[in-house]
Amino acid sequence: MTNQGVQSNTETSGAPPSRLFDRLGKEADVVYLIANSSLVFGPDPHGRSEEVTFIGPVTVPKWPMEGYGRRILPDGRQQIDIELTQSELTGESYMLHGPVVLGEHPELRSLGTITERPQVVADAAAASITAGQTGTSATAETKGKDRSAKPKASTAGAEPRAGTAPSEEVPADFVVERKVLMTTAKGILYNETAVPVRGRIDSIPPVKFQNTPTGVNVFRGMELPTPLLDKEGNVNGWFYSKSHMAYAVLPKAIERTQVKGAVELKSGDQTETVEVSGPAEIHHITDVTDGKSNVEVMMLALRGQSKLLGGDIMFSETFSDRDHFSRGQLNWNGSNANAAVDLYVDLITPSTKVSTQQPFAMVGTLTDANKSKGRIDKGKLSLEMVDGKGHLIATSPRTLYDEVERPVIDIIKMDLNLQGA
Numbered sequence: 001m002t003n004q005g006v007q008s009n010t011e012t013s014g015a016p017p018s019r020l021f022d023r024l025g026k027e028a029d030v031v032y033l034i035a036n037s038s039l040v041f042g043p044d045p046h047g048r049s050e051e052v053t054f055i056g057p058v059t060v061p062k063w064p065m066e067g068y069g070r071r072i073l074p075d076g077r078q079q080i081d082i083e084l085t086q087s088e089l090t091g092e093s094y095m096l097h098g099p100v101v102l103g104e105h106p107e108l109r110s111l112g113t114i115t116e117r118p119q120v121v122a123d124a125a126a127a128s129i130t131a132g133q134t135g136t137s138a139t140a141e142t143k144g145k146d147r148s149a150k151p152k153a154s155t156a157g158a159e160p161r162a163g164t165a166p167s168e169e170v171p172a173d174f175v176v177e178r179k180v181l182m183t184t185a186k187g188i189l190y191n192e193t194a195v196p197v198r199g200r201i202d203s204i205p206p207v208k209f210q211n212t213p214t215g216v217n218v219f220r221g222m223e224l225p226t227p228l229l230d231k232e233g234n235v236n237g238w239f240y241s242k243s244h245m246a247y248a249v250l251p252k253a254i255e256r257t258q259v260k261g262a263v264e265l266k267s268g269d270q271t272e273t274v275e276v277s278g279p280a281e282i283h284h285i286t287d288v289t290d291g292k293s294n295v296e297v298m299m300l301a302l303r304g305q306s307k308l309l310g311g312d313i314m315f316s317e318t319f320s321d322r323d324h325f326s327r328g329q330l331n332w333n334g335s336n337a338n339a340a341v342d343l344y345v346d347l348i349t350p351s352t353k354v355s356t357q358q359p360f361a362m363v364g365t366l367t368d369a370n371k372s373k374g375r376i377d378k379g380k381l382s383l384e385m386v387d388g389k390g391h392l393i394a395t396s397p398r399t400l401y402d403e404v405e406r407p408v409i410d411i412i413k414m415d416l417n418l419q420g421a
Contacts, residue, residue: 018078020116020171020204021063021070028061029205030381032254033089034298035102035246036319037221040238041095041186045225049242050348053299053319054089054102055281057378058248060205061085062114077116084110084176092279092301094314094348096185105181105190112176112197114204174199174206174219180239182228189228189237196222197244208247210285219246245319249298251283253384254376255369259302261416263315266397267308267409276304276315280418284386288332288370297326297343302416309349309409318344318355326359330366337366339392347400347409354400354408366390366418373421390418 035054040047063070063080070080089102104110177194199206199219206217221244228237260277281299300317318324328341342359369388376383394414399407 016078018116020114021078021080024062024064024080024204026065028059028065028085028379030057030059030379031205031207031248032056032250032376032381032383033058033087033246033248035089035244037091037240037244038242039093039228039240040225041093041184042237043235045227045238047238048095049238050093050095050353051243051316051319051346052091052093052100053316054091054100055299056087056089057376057381058084058089059086059379062204073115075118077118079113079115082112082114082174082176084112084178087180092299092314092316093184094303094312094316097303097312098185101183103181103183105179108179108181108190108192110176110178110180110194112174114201115173115175117171117173117200172201172204174201176219178221182237188231189239191226191228191239193226195224195226195240195244197246198222206248207250209250217247220244249283251285251296251383252287252293253284253370253386255282255284255295255386255388256280256421257282257387257389257418258420259300259416259418261302261414263302263304263411263415264413265306265308265409266412270308271412272306272308274304274306274313276302276313278302278314280317288330291332293330293332293337295328295330295339295341297328297341300343300345306349309351311350313350314348315345316348318346324359328362330369332370335368335370337369339364339366339390341392343394343414345400352402352408354402356398356400356411358398360394360398360411360414361396362392362394362414362416364390364392387420388418389420392416392418 036051038049038051040049060082062068062082068081072078087103091100093100175196175198178197179191179194182189197219201217208217221240224240225238226240227235228239230236257280259280263274263276265272265274278301283296283298284293285296286294297317302315304313306313317326324344326343328339330337330339341362343362344356344359346353346355367389371387373385373387375385398411400409402408
């Protein structure tokens with residue numbers, strides 16, 4: 001079946017050259033995706049929602065593979081077909097007290113297109129270049145603050161495109177009609193009504209690097225929320241209840257670890273030490289240079305029980321697309337490293353979600369953090385896995401605020417042990 005009923009993989013006759021499409025191979029792309037989705041579990045669309053960070057590989061076949069078309073639109077732009085055929089994304093849910101696996105529904109396809117952007121965009125950018133060459137100053141894109149959702153741009157080495165004009169930096173629009181199948185502790189959930197997920201891209205496959213322009217290679221869900229059906233066909237959840245954002249990364253290595261530790265809380269004159277535990281994923285985003293390398297905490301889900309906060313709590317890594325990146329540096333001595341990481345967290349409680357405005361300055365050591373533990377090999381994607389142990393501690397107090405900026409709880413100390421996979 002061809003996407004949107006068009007012809008198969010034969011290139012449109014007489015198509016002009018396309019910098020984006022002409023060099024595509026007949027093999028599916030596989031990307032390592034980070035996706036943050038707000039979800040409601042239960043039939044009430046106004047019920048409490050939570051943001052779940054999903055992470056893992058996604059397979060994306062496209063033209064010129066069999067069954068996917070390429071065409072020229074009436075305005076002269078070119079377009080190709082794509083599809084998401086296999087997702088292996090895992091997230092951690094506070095509301096369901098455990099993991100949620102996001103995959104593809106075997107009978108509901110996620111079809112989409114990549115379309116060249118209108119020529120007027122290129123003309124405007126070219127005019128900007130001319131202005132810059134004649135001495136006219138250009139205004140750089142301002143990075144505003146947005147604490148709602150964040151693609152963490154990997155610093156894995158994207159080289160600048162030598163000789164490429166800014167008019168070519170964002171050459172295409174991406175859209176996919178997203179349908180998923182979630183496996184949870186309470187059964188399966190899926191959406192029959194597709195959610196359009198859109199973005200602007202500058203490469204195929206689109207990967208978000210640290211030097212990628214703000215907003216490029218980032219995908220957002222539209223037309224929210226969308227009902228999720230259970231196996232009986234009844235509405236029992238809502239997908240993208242507030243927002244959805246996704247992006248692909250390409251780190252040098254991935255470290256998955258179990259974390260155990262303790263967090264000291266303070267509210268007024270009351271203090272409490274809460275034991276926490278759960279999974280984390282750390283990306284090693286640069287090679288070691290002069291004994292140093294950069295890392296980023298991509299996912300965190302530390303659960304515990306707090307009397308001060310009224311029950312189950314969970315610390316998660318903050319997700320935002322402009323700031324609040326949980327990044328740090330490792331200083332290596334053989335297979336061991338001294339670590340310094342700025343950690344931004346959200347704390348989910350029985351009544352609310354609170355967040356840090358300043359990061360926890362985590363310091364400590366990692367042992368065998370460059371020890372290889374195999375690879376993620378899937379199609380064209382190959383990522384090294386590393387496994388180490390370590391200890392990170394922060395002793396500078398931080399206040400956590402709710403969504404209307406009211407102070408809720410102080411964290412006096414955070415003491416975490418990384419125990420390996």
